[in-house]
Amino acid sequence: MTQSAKERLERGRKHRETAGRAAHANVLAKDRNFDPIQTLLASAQGRLLKLLPIKYARMSRSPFAFFRGSVSIMAADLGRLPHTGIDVQLCGDAHVQNLGSFAAPDGKLVFDLNDFDETIRGPWEWDVKRMATSIVLAGREAGHARPACHSASELFVSAYVGLIAQFSREPILQAARHQIHRELRVRPVSAALRQSQRATPADLLKKLTSANSRGQIHFRDERPTFWRVRGAEAREVLASLGPYRDSLRPESCHVFDLFRPIDVAFKVVGTGSVGMRDYIVLMEGNGQEDPLFLQIKQEMPSAYARFLTGVSYPHEGRRVAEGQRAIQPVSDMLLGWTSLAGHEFLVRQLNDHKGSIDIERLRGAGLDSLAQVAGELLARGHARSGDACVIHGYCGSGTKIVKAIRAFAVEYADQAEADFAAFRKAVDSKKIPLAEEAA
Numbered sequence: 001m002t003q004s005a006k007e008r009l010e011r012g013r014k015h016r017e018t019a020g021r022a023a024h025a026n027v028l029a030k031d032r033n034f035d036p037i038q039t040l041l042a043s044a045q046g047r048l049l050k051l052l053p054i055k056y057a058r059m060s061r062s063p064f065a066f067f068r069g070s071v072s073i074m075a076a077d078l079g080r081l082p083h084t085g086i087d088v089q090l091c092g093d094a095h096v097q098n099l100g101s102f103a104a105p106d107g108k109l110v111f112d113l114n115d116f117d118e119t120i121r122g123p124w125e126w127d128v129k130r131m132a133t134s135i136v137l138a139g140r141e142a143g144h145a146r147p148a149c150h151s152a153s154e155l156f157v158s159a160y161v162g163l164i165a166q167f168s169r170e171p172i173l174q175a176a177r178h179q180i181h182r183e184l185r186v187r188p189v190s191a192a193l194r195q196s197q198r199a200t201p202a203d204l205l206k207k208l209t210s211a212n213s214r215g216q217i218h219f220r221d222e223r224p225t226f227w228r229v230r231g232a233e234a235r236e237v238l239a240s241l242g243p244y245r246d247s248l249r250p251e252s253c254h255v256f257d258l259f260r261p262i263d264v265a266f267k268v269v270g271t272g273s274v275g276m277r278d279y280i281v282l283m284e285g286n287g288q289e290d291p292l293f294l295q296i297k298q299e300m301p302s303a304y305a306r307f308l309t310g311v312s313y314p315h316e317g318r319r320v321a322e323g324q325r326a327i328q329p330v331s332d333m334l335l336g337w338t339s340l341a342g343h344e345f346l347v348r349q350l351n352d353h354k355g356s357i358d359i360e361r362l363r364g365a366g367l368d369s370l371a372q373v374a375g376e377l378l379a380r381g382h383a384r385s386g387d388a389c390v391i392h393g394y395c396g397s398g399t400k401i402v403k404a405i406r407a408f409a410v411e412y413a414d415q416a417e418a419d420f421a422a423f424r425k426a427v428d429s430k431k432i433p434l435a436e437e438a439a
Helices: 005-017 021-025 036-042 049-059 063-069 071-080 124-141 146-169 172-176 187-198 201-208 231-239 241-247 250-257 316-327 366-385 388-395 399-428
Strands: 087-090 099-103 109-113 120-123 209-211 217-219 226-229 260-267 278-285 287-298 336-340 343-349
Touching: 005 388, 021 399, 036 071, 036 399, 049 063, 063 071, 063 124, 063 399, 071 124, 071 399, 087 124, 087 316, 087 366, 099 366, 109 366, 120 124, 124 146, 124 366, 124 399, 146 366, 146 388, 146 399, 172 366, 201 209, 201 278, 201 287, 217 226, 217 260, 217 278, 226 231, 231 241, 231 260, 231 278, 241 250, 241 336, 316 336, 316 343, 316 366, 366 388
Parallel strands: none
Antiparallel strands: 087 120, 099 109, 209 217, 226 260, 260 278, 278 287, 287 343, 336 343
């Protein structure tokens, strides 16, 4: 039988016996029992080796870029630490550039967490620690003084803890539907929303395709990061749309059936995702001016999976799709999964009014305002997929946990910079290859 809210609050308090709140300040990086660079290289297993120099080139730009591409290192560090055992659906790769805007099924633009490759059920604090660290690193990259970065990180944790406390007192359905109403007043968020307004499928059609002499549309070839796929490989990609359709919610099947496939391409995306197989299918609805771009993106096991017991998934694409649905109040109506050539894939719309956070927008007050929004979004996702009463019972007034996670974020950001220096050293000694044209 489900416990009362009061009983769940008390259950959260008892979890302090497993992991004290002040202990969250510990990083233990000096006592690592693994080599971070070898851990990074080992995470490439199952990827296309020829694309890895592009991934490493993108990671070489800055400590924050390195942090974005090295979730396997932080997962190994977090996996060694005591944790609360209070599970939620983790975003898994919570950092400020995995916040963005996109079109909801009703066409309205929303701002939320928007990348879930690493999603898995795990301790709530792992997401909070990763996001808090990212705020410190992104703030440093944007030119803020270190004390301002540390303060913004603390502001993020305070926002998270405060909203979790609020959710623990609210009706459950009200918390699950919680909307953030300050988006247009937050400069980095409003810029992402404006970018979303411009990022239409029609614009993508102009950017990625051209017409032959007969007026037929096809993808361009822009190697090394984008190229047209033909022959048997293209036919195999299109055949995977059948199993994908079976994964859709019933109300989405009819919409999907009104489109027909036109062409297939391969696209190198992101930083952490580089090396994974990523296909783009151009589909046509009511003529050439009605395009739909589907992204068929390979998914690997979450970097956190080996540090969690009793957590397994029959299909990695399904893990990501269902994790995203658990966290977001609204998700892509064409979100699904499929299998292709022995690999597992997530399927979603590509760039349907998507907008991302620009680090340049984090100058001035932008860092603090985004930190608050990040705290609210992560709290809502955790309340939807976990138990706000249990988390609040553990956190209490919040003062102790806020200070501890801020201390963790500052020390771990320093550690990430040290790992970046080791990465650059491996690059300089030619142990790690970079693709110069992608750098």
